[in-house]
Amino acid sequence: MSYATYFQEHREHHLNELKEWLSIPSISAISEHKPDMLRAAEWLAETLKKAGLEHVEIHPTAGHPIVTADYLHAPGKPTVLVYGHYDVQPVDPLHLWETPPFEPTIRGDKLFARGATDDKGQIFLHIKAVEAILKQEGTLPVNVKFCIEGEEEISSANLPAFLESNKDMLSADAVLISDTALIEKGKPAICTGLRGLCSLEFTIHTANTDLHSGSFGGGVPNALHSIVEILNSLHDKQGRVLVDGFYEGVLPLSDEMRNEFVKQAFDEKKLQQSLALESLHGEEGYSFVERVGARPTLEINGLYGGFQGEGSKTVIPKEASAKITCRLVANQDPAYVLDQIIKHLEANVPTGATIDIKPGEKARAFNIDPSAELLQKAADAFKTVYGTRALFTKDGGSIPIVEAFSRLIAPTVVLMGFGLPDENLHAPNEHFNLENFDKGLLTIVEYLNQI
Amino acid sequence: MSYATYFQEHREHHLNELKEWLSIPSISAISEHKPDMLRAAEWLAETLKKAGLEHVEIHPTAGHPIVTADYLHAPGKPTVLVYGHYDVQPVDPLHLWETPPFEPTIRGDKLFARGATDDKGQIFLHIKAVEAILKQEGTLPVNVKFCIEGEEEISSANLPAFLESNKDMLSADAVLISDTALIEKGKPAICTGLRGLCSLEFTIHTANTDLHSGSFGGGVPNALHSIVEILNSLHDKQGRVLVDGFYEGVLPLSDEMRNEFVKQAFDEKKLQQSLALESLHGEEGYSFVERVGARPTLEINGLYGGFQGEGSKTVIPKEASAKITCRLVANQDPAYVLDQIIKHLEANVPTGATIDIKPGEKARAFNIDPSAELLQKAADAFKTVYGTRALFTKDGGSIPIVEAFSRLIAPTVVLMGFGLPDENLHAPNEHFNLENFDKGLLTIVEYLNQI
Missing domain, CATH: 3.30.70.360 (Alpha-Beta Plaits)
Structure with missing residues (x-):
């Protein structure tokens, strides 16, 4: 059975599973949700086990637990460590939510819930992709590890020390993270820089x-x-x-980097109008995406x-x-x-x-050279599924933990995001576009099969 | 009887009269005190009448009333218009007052009450000085007019229009105001500039x-x-x-003006220490009193x-x-x-x-040339009573109504203040030093007799 057919057949079941997870209010910042954090971690561990992963463990920390798992049966093949987080942002102001944040609801082709795109929805894709391959093939084409934390929304206080003291267990050729976004609908991106x-x-x-x-x-x-x-x-x-x-x-902008920025075809005029700016502003000689991405x-x-x-x-x-x-x-x-x-x-x-x-x-800033093979193959996987090769972008924001992974685990961090920029992360009515739920599953399978 | 003896004999009575006036809470800024404002104006009118002044009138305005009076029986002699105000500042924070603001109390040689120095106490000196001369001599050596308002603490909103439309009634050779301060104890000043x-x-x-x-x-x-x-x-x-x-x-600072500033012998080091300043600061080539007074x-x-x-x-x-x-x-x-x-x-x-x-x-700023005769005589009157001639100072603050008087009534405005800089104007525990109460009465009598 093709993976497209497989995921089509299991779609309703997968969405119901995800809804179950999303209905647990795992808000890491609010101490009264500590029991919910544990429930969310346990649900995750159970789901990893059911998917066929091994050595599933819940590691207590000074804060919220970290969940790890692996499937290491492809000797001589690369090892990929999948990182994500099961904690979510607080939900205030509650009255602005059209449906309650912890009662996941599909409206149109979007799944609404706190955590739908950031990051339960995205990490769920990796679990289901691995499960699909195991069910279809009986094994995985590469070695896979999972490391999923519960403190990303509160600065990942305990994760760097955990990485330091578990370097062997977590060692990998690449770290794979889905916690970023496409440039816009149908226009995938692999983020190669964070400030x-x-x-x-x-x-x-x-x-x-x-x-x-x-x-x-x-x-x-x-x-x-x-x-x-x-x-x-x-x-x-x-x-x-x-x-x-x-x-x-x-670093001075190379022609290659400049070219990647140009390919984004960012509409400066539209930005200026939408924010009612008199003018854009910044260092001379740089476009808006260059100023924000590389300066x-x-x-x-x-x-x-x-x-x-x-x-x-x-x-x-x-x-x-x-x-x-x-x-x-x-x-x-x-x-x-x-x-x-x-x-x-x-x-x-x-x-x-x-x-x-x-x-x-x-x-520290995070930067990776897009010519790395594991990044090029990720861009190809997007091309196969989306019909458009992913562009290599630089994001102006900061995710300090990405730099920690690249320093402590593997220099190759593949930021393969399936969100969209307007999915209300950290705001009321957070949602996940199901088009990217479907294509995300296929892209991950494609990627794991190609590397 | 010498005026010194006269005022000595009437001292207790005078202080009791002033206390009566000070016990009326004439706070112009607070509308619930509107009846108190009227009572304070009526008390003032009554006191002017008892002092022997004529044409005593209470003029209603859009805000609080203005009280006028005169005694014009010295043909060929100068006319002096005395200005002051019977309204006072609010009293918050009340708990910082050692005795209630409207229960006037003498402690040591100070009279404590809201309005004791700003300005009921000071305007009271002029009324009692005129009364004393009238009682002793049966007439006044000059023509005297009074114009006392109830809105000085709320920007004198209605006074300029009143001056405009009553120019004849209020016309004078000089305007005499006691609403400023000595430089320090025993060091009298006549303010010749306001910013x-x-x-x-x-x-x-x-x-x-x-x-x-x-x-x-x-x-x-x-x-x-x-x-x-x-x-x-x-x-x-x-x-x-x-x-x-x-x-x-x-105007560039003339040698004369510079000299007046130098005479103040202002202690910059002391100021710097008391305010914990790293350094004084301002335009090059000017001392602190010049910067604040003339720049x-x-x-x-x-x-x-x-x-x-x-x-x-x-x-x-x-x-x-x-x-x-x-x-x-x-x-x-x-x-x-x-x-x-x-x-x-x-x-x-x-x-x-x-x-x-x-x-x-x-x-606008107010400025007067200290060489004007009516100013020189005021400095002399201080010399007679205080033993020290008044210095001509420039104050950095603004009293917009002074400029209005000099423009609409008489260019010669004599700012003959009997307060001290540390008498807690506008603050809890406002008070008036009785040394200047006693010397103020004598200075005014001396001044009226000399001009």
Whole structure:
């Protein structure tokens, strides 16, 4: 029986199974859902077993458990580690959901539920693809491992240590992750880059009390003037970052990379209109997808000081604060960048002010060369099923755990996503397009058979 | 009987009368005190009559009434118009008052009550000084008029129109106001300058929604970057304002004025220590008292946009706002200055941003040449009573009504204050030092007798 026929015959049963899993409210961020987290992990372990996987184990952690399994009966063939997560985002505001988040509902060709696309729905495809091959062929064409965590939505606090201490058990030639999206309907993508991150906040102090501008204005420093001056020193007018060493480790865009970006045929005009932007903005010489995908950025995310109420108040504020995050690319070292920003701020404190800096998070960027064979074959698998070869894209966001997998398990991380960008991840009415549910199953089977 | 003996004999009675007035909670800002405002005005009218003044009248306005009176029996002699106000500031936070604000209490040599120094206590001195001369001499050496309002603490909304339409009734050679302070104990001052004011607020818009820095960072404008850039264009690093035409009408400091400032012997080191300032700050070539007294300033009073909560948020804010006020001096035209700032902002809107500007208040600076005879004689009167001649100072604050008096009634406005800078005006535990109550009575009598 062809796999298309197989999945067609089992479609209703598969969707009902997935609905069962989706109806467990496995919200990792909310402690009262701890029993639900365990139920979701147990359901997963049971389903892996039923699929024919071996060594299924639930590993307790300081937080929520990690589930592993494997099927290692293809000596001399590559080993693929499938990663995903069974935890989901909180569901507020509940009243905006058309159907309850944990009562999975199919409307049209979409399955609505929290976790439908992020990430229960996508990880479920891998389990069912493996099950299908085992049922049809009795064995798998490659060695397969699963590692599915319950803390992705809360920064994967315990996973890196788990990877470190279970390197042998988890060793693989490639890590396969379905937690990203197609570019748009019918236009598959393999993400070959994610930006890193670093953050800090700081406060400028000028006096021990707010002062009256009548009695002091013009004669004492104003914390808002100081913070404006120091923040303005961070960029030139085109948005290029002026911090010494900020661009260290950033790779110049090769013609090949440029070409991949061009192939996306991203519609800048449409973006500008939909966000009501006067203009796009950023470093000269780069398109929007290049700026977001392959260039680092330093953004002020918050700024505040002085009077914020209605009307005016003649106050000279004693302090002002700002929050900053950077998105990093290629070989930028987040610790070094953070250090350089701190040095820059300290060197640019205006006369009359002092600064108090609080460093925050640090995460490296992830990048993979698309010419790797296991990536090229993934693009081919998409071509077979979708009729269109997957494009190699760079995503501007950050998934720190991807970098950890590439560093600790296998440099080849294949980000083979089956979501769509408008499926309301982290928002009310999250859903999964069933077209990609069906094609996803076939693409995974095709991929495992080809490598 | 000498006036010193007269006031000594009547001291207790005078203080009891003042306490009676201070116990009426004439808070102009709070509408439930409207009956108290009327009671305070009636008490004042009655007291003016008992003092021997004529044509005592309570004029209703759209807000609180204005009380006028006169005694015009010195043909050929100058006419002095005494201005003051019987309304007081609100009293919150009440729990910080050591004795209730409307139960006047003498502790040590201070009279504690809301309005004790601002301004019932000070205007009371003028009434009792006139009463004393009338009782001792049967007439006054000059012509005296009173104009006492009930809306000074709420911007004198109805007074300028009242001055306009009663120019004849209120015409005078000088306006005498006691609503300011000595430099410090034993160091009297006549204020010869008050700064003007103009204000505006604006919002910078860059998009129709906040954006995620992962998906958009580096490729779209950030409202906080835009507002930082535009605000930074307003000053150079020394605090000099870079708006075209901002300094138009500002008079250079003459040697004479510089000399008056030097005489104040202001202790900059002490100020710096008490406010924990890293350094004083402002235009080069000016001392602190010169910067605040004779130079204009543009201050950012509030600035906000983006995420202000705990931790970090990778948001690119769609908008950011700032509030600005200027203190103006000499012949600066507030409308022109406001216009120039608006033009500057509009011309400096960064690429990708739009601006929405809301102009606010406008008030002219007040300035008088200290060589005017009626000012010199006031300084002499202080010398006679205090043993120290009053210095001519410039105050950095704004009392818009002073400029209105000098424009509509008489250019010569004599700001002869008997308060002290630390008497908790507008704060809990407002008080009036009785040393200046006693010396104030004598100084006013001396002044009226000398002119």
